[in-house]
Amino acid sequence: MRRSQTRLIPAGAAAVLLLTAGTALPARADPARDAILTTYAAEARKEDSGFTGFDAARGQALYRGPHTGGKAETPACATCHTPDPTRAGQHQKTGRSIEPMAVTANPARFTNAADVEKRFSRDCPAVLGRACTAREKGDVITYLLTGKP
Numbered sequence: 001m002r003r004s005q006t007r008l009i010p011a012g013a014a015a016v017l018l019l020t021a022g023t024a025l026p027a028r029a030d031p032a033r034d035a036i037l038t039t040y041a042a043e044a045r046k047e048d049s050g051f052t053g054f055d056a057a058r059g060q061a062l063y064r065g066p067h068t069g070g071k072a073e074t075p076a077c078a079t080c081h082t083p084d085p086t087r088a089g090q091h092q093k094t095g096r097s098i099e100p101m102a103v104t105a106n107p108a109r110f111t112n113a114a115d116v117e118k119r120f121s122r123d124c125p126a127v128l129g130r131a132c133t134a135r136e137k138g139d140v141i142t143y144l145l146t147g148k149p
């Protein structure tokens with residue numbers, strides 16, 4: 001009995017270490033972020049009855065660009081947010097540092113609906129020359145949940 005208990009303690013400690021190991025794990029769920037994605041999904045369904053869900057690969061393509069419709073100096077989200085979203089970005093014009101976009105590196109991302117909407121409505125026209133659709137917004141967030149460059 002005593003022997004099996006001493007074995008259990010190190011196993012428990014290992015489990016705690018695994019749980020806190022960081023960026024290799026999927027992003028932690030957040031109710032506010034889930035609500036934002038649910039809202040975009042409902043809007044995407046309204047825009048297109050054939051909508052079947054968000055797609056990280058489509059989000060990655062949008063994030064990386066290059067696009068030609070917007071400002072010449074900002075052909076991609078990656079221009080300011082960096083091609084590897086787990087890293088800090090840099091504003092193309094002001095040079096100011098921007099916190100990482102990947103949720104794995106920055107768990108506060110996409111948790112304030114008003115902030116998220118404000119930035120989408122500013123950044124999409126700068127890059128694409130038009131607003132992002134609800135599907136595109138959901139695709140980008142879904143991509144940034146993966147923590148992949």
Ligand code: HEC
Binds near residue numbers: 063098
């Ligand atoms: C000219 C530089 C620039 C470009 C290009 C740019 N962004 Fe941003 N973005 C910013 C800045 C500055 C912030 C605000 C600082 C922050 O949130 O860390 C921001 C924040 C955001 C946020 C808010 C995230 C949150 O958690 O509140 C979203 C969403 C966003 N950007 C999406 C995009 C998308 C999508 C593209 C490409 C279509 C893009 N951005 C291109 C500069 C840029």
